[in-house]
Amino acid sequence: MDVALNWYLALSAVLFTIGTLGVLFRRNAIVVLMSVELMLNAVNLTLVAFSQSMGDPSGQMLVFFSIAVAAAEAAVGLAIVIAIFRSKVTVDITEINLFKH
């Protein structure tokens, strides 16, 4: 395993952690969704680094499908945020407690 690959993996770990902190700390539902996108990107970076280091294109195909799924996830997630905003007029996740009764 060469040194360059380790740097990429370490960067990916840092970005994933920042994404996790965003999901845990932020109260705005849209920013939480953006943090999820950041975590997906960190994992994609790992996959591409391994794929290029091993010379196997399958990893990049997985990244390709992961980007497609991320697009679908963003569309559905934002539609849910819009639906919640229509009924509760807020995107604060501490006030969205429909199931808490």
Add this chain to the structure above:
Amino acid sequence: MAAPPMFFLLATVAVAAALGMLIARNPVSSALWLVLNLFCIAGLYLTLNASFIGVIQILVYAGAIMVLFLFVIMLLNLSALPELESLDWARIGGFAVGLVLLSQLLYVVALELDLGVEPVSGEMAAQVGSAATLGEILFTRYAVHLQVAGILLLAATVGAVLLAQRRFE
């Protein structure tokens, strides 16, 4: 495999942009920081010689998904939410979870697991990451997966339209 100065420049900007997204109060600033971060990751893909994924990253993520986010922020006309001032236990717990996660991930990286494969040369990597190689494998070995991804995107589009249209009481 990569030019180190370019990697360190892009990595620093990527981490700084991610932190900016985490800290920024205004959701629009958060989205713009994330766009910068996505561009840096696309640059990192290019330093890895993965040209196809780098271009897809800019087109789909920075181009389409972030525009969707910005449209929704604009549509909802959001102001910055008041942040919690007090240092509550949930926040301290969140920091602890983040620290544990980061140390665990970096520990696994530092172990230097033996993958049993030799790293390939730059020309070989550029050939693997090119659109020609990936296009060929996409339409032969992963043709069924491509169809499934298409159906998934169609279902997501229909679902998003229905969800955004519906009016909950």
